[in-house]
Amino acid sequence: MERILVTGGAGFIGSHIVEALLAEGYKVAVVDDLSTGKRENVPSAARFYQCDICSPELEAVFADFEPDKIIHAAAQVRVTVSLEKPQIDARVNILGSLHVLELARRFRCSRIVYSSSAAVYGNPQYLPVDEAHPLNPISPYGISKHTVEHYLHMYRELYGLDYVVLRYSNVYGPRQDSSGEGGVVAVFTDRLLTGKPPVIYGDGGQTRDFIYVKDVARVNVLALKAGSGGIFNVSTQTETSVNELLKLIQMEIGGSGEVIHEKERPGEIRRSFLSNRELVRTFNWHPEVDLKTGLRETVAEFRKSGSSFSKGQG
Numbered sequence: 001m002e003r004i005l006v007t008g009g010a011g012f013i014g015s016h017i018v019e020a021l022l023a024e025g026y027k028v029a030v031v032d033d034l035s036t037g038k039r040e041n042v043p044s045a046a047r048f049y050q051c052d053i054c055s056p057e058l059e060a061v062f063a064d065f066e067p068d069k070i071i072h073a074a075a076q077v078r079v080t081v082s083l084e085k086p087q088i089d090a091r092v093n094i095l096g097s098l099h100v101l102e103l104a105r106r107f108r109c110s111r112i113v114y115s116s117s118a119a120v121y122g123n124p125q126y127l128p129v130d131e132a133h134p135l136n137p138i139s140p141y142g143i144s145k146h147t148v149e150h151y152l153h154m155y156r157e158l159y160g161l162d163y164v165v166l167r168y169s170n171v172y173g174p175r176q177d178s179s180g181e182g183g184v185v186a187v188f189t190d191r192l193l194t195g196k197p198p199v200i201y202g203d204g205g206q207t208r209d210f211i212y213v214k215d216v217a218r219v220n221v222l223a224l225k226a227g228s229g230g231i232f233n234v235s236t237q238t239e240t241s242v243n244e245l246l247k248l249i250q251m252e253i254g255g256s257g258e259v260i261h262e263k264e265r266p267g268e269i270r271r272s273f274l275s276n277r278e279l280v281r282t283f284n285w286h287p288e289v290d291l292k293t294g295l296r297e298t299v300a301e302f303r304k305s306g307s308s309f310s311k312g313q314g
């Protein structure tokens with residue numbers, strides 16, 4: 001069976017990818033510096049290397065594990081960090097990714113599946129946003145995620161290293177960071193479970209496209225075999241407002257229904273959802289977990305792992 005190296009495999013999405021790979025019988029290794037990820041997120045059946053993807057030690061990881069293919073999910077994921085310290089964001093997301101690509105080339109890996117983001121599009125000019133939408137990222141994070149897509153194309157053209165780019169919408173599910181910087185589902189769930197009122201910025205009418213992490217993990221596994229040289233949105237193509245989302249989480253958890261309203265955040269995108277037509281056509285993939293079911297599973301997991309919420313992972 002093929003050997004798959006998952007960068008960022010101790011993180012939220014990466015750890016679900018690792019589980020999905022193991023379930024399919026792949027040999028899996030994780031490389032992660034544990035900056036936001038956790039060692040306990042990595043199943044014992046996967047080999048673990050604690051290593052910064054920017055460090056020279058990464059070469060020894062490739063030499064030791066000899067991966068056939070790479071799933072590259074390690075990144076500096078916080079938009080606010082990217083705005084405050086764009087060099088740090090670029091170091092991990094651009095230079096770190098380039099390091100992974102160079103080693104993939106030198107160690108003759110055949111394919112790399114890359115976790116990109118809807119952040120590459122910036123403010124939607126039309127909805128749903130498809131892959132042909134102009135790319136005008138409005139954060140250093142969006143720029144760094146997109147820059148790697150160019151390198152991937154170049155490595156395929158020059159060196160025959162195949163790739164698949166997956167641009168995720170808003171991913172949610174168990175193990176997501178619930179600190180202020182985390183995803184809105186994790187933040188709301190954490191607040192409600194700890195008896196604190198959730199905070200809504202603006203009127204709560206802003207919309208997003210929420211996709212369950214296990215559906216995202218499944219696409220990563222499929223992309224090891226299909227979608228050669230392609231760029232795909234990974235989304236449910238469904239628009240949900242923050243108010244609707246909160247209502248669904250409140251239905252699961254209960255509570256007083258109290259909400260704190262704060263001023264709208266400057267630059268916040270009003271409406272966003274992504275077309276998944278290309279993904280469905282190429283991979284014959286459909287999101288299997290609807291929002292209500294996904295939220296139920298997420299809340300149940302957050303309840304079980306009580307120690308991890310309210311602290312966040314940062």
Ligand SMILES: NC(=O)c1ccc[n+]([C@@H]2O[C@H](COP(=O)([O-])OP(=O)(O)OC[C@H]3O[C@@H](n4cnc5c(N)ncnc54)[C@H](O)[C@@H]3O)[C@@H](O)[C@H]2O)c1
Pocket residue numbers: 007008009010011012013014031032033034035036037038051052053054072073074075076077092096115116117118145167168169170171172177183
């Ligand atoms: N969560 C979302 O909604 C979302 C949306 C779009 C794209 N993405 C992308 O998905 C990927 C996974 O994000 P996530 O939400 O699971 O975040 P996460 O922070 O849980 O996962 C990132 C992982 O990378 C590791 N990491 C960070 N810097 C590293 C370095 N220098 N060397 C080695 N490991 C390093 C972290 O420790 C962590 O385990 C990222 O590439 C992110 O850009 C996430």
